[in-house]
Amino acid sequence: MSNNNDEQDFDFDVWKELAHSDPGTYFAERRRVIENFISTCPPDKQAVLRDLQGRIDASRAMAGSPNQSVRDLSRMMEDYLLALSERLMALHRETSALQSSLRQGLRGAP
Numbered sequence: 381m382s383n384n385n386d387e388q389d390f391d392f393d394v395w396k397e398l399a400h401s402d403p404g405t406y407f408a409e410r411r412r413v414i415e416n417f418i419s420t421c422p423p424d425k426q427a428v429l430r431d432l433q434g435r436i437d438a439s440r441a442m443a444g445s446p447n448q449s450v451r452d453l454s455r456m457m458e459d460y461l462l463a464l465s466e467r468l469m470a471l472h473r474e475t476s477a478l479q480s481s482l483r484q485g486l487r488g489a490p
Contacts (some may be wrong), residue, residue, distance in 0.1 A: 399406040418429045439456060443449035 395406070395410075397407065414433055418426050418433070421429060435456070436453065439452045441450045443452050
């Protein structure tokens, strides 16, 4: 599991077995793979990703069960997608208003 192509070589069954047989190693490897991924991202995004991962880890720790963790994380993703959708709609409104203003400006130009 310690190669540089972790995301390409992901084998669910291997990770599942490791989680059951050696949880300490599982969590250490999980942390390493996540950190390796974050380190490949642009430097200005890394702090945001680490913060997000921290919130995910905290949510998982407080969930009490894997099923509750999945529900909580699904809600978190839904909240992020809703916020993204709202931002996209606001951007669309602003773009439409700008296009309308430009068209009006062109019509009123001598």
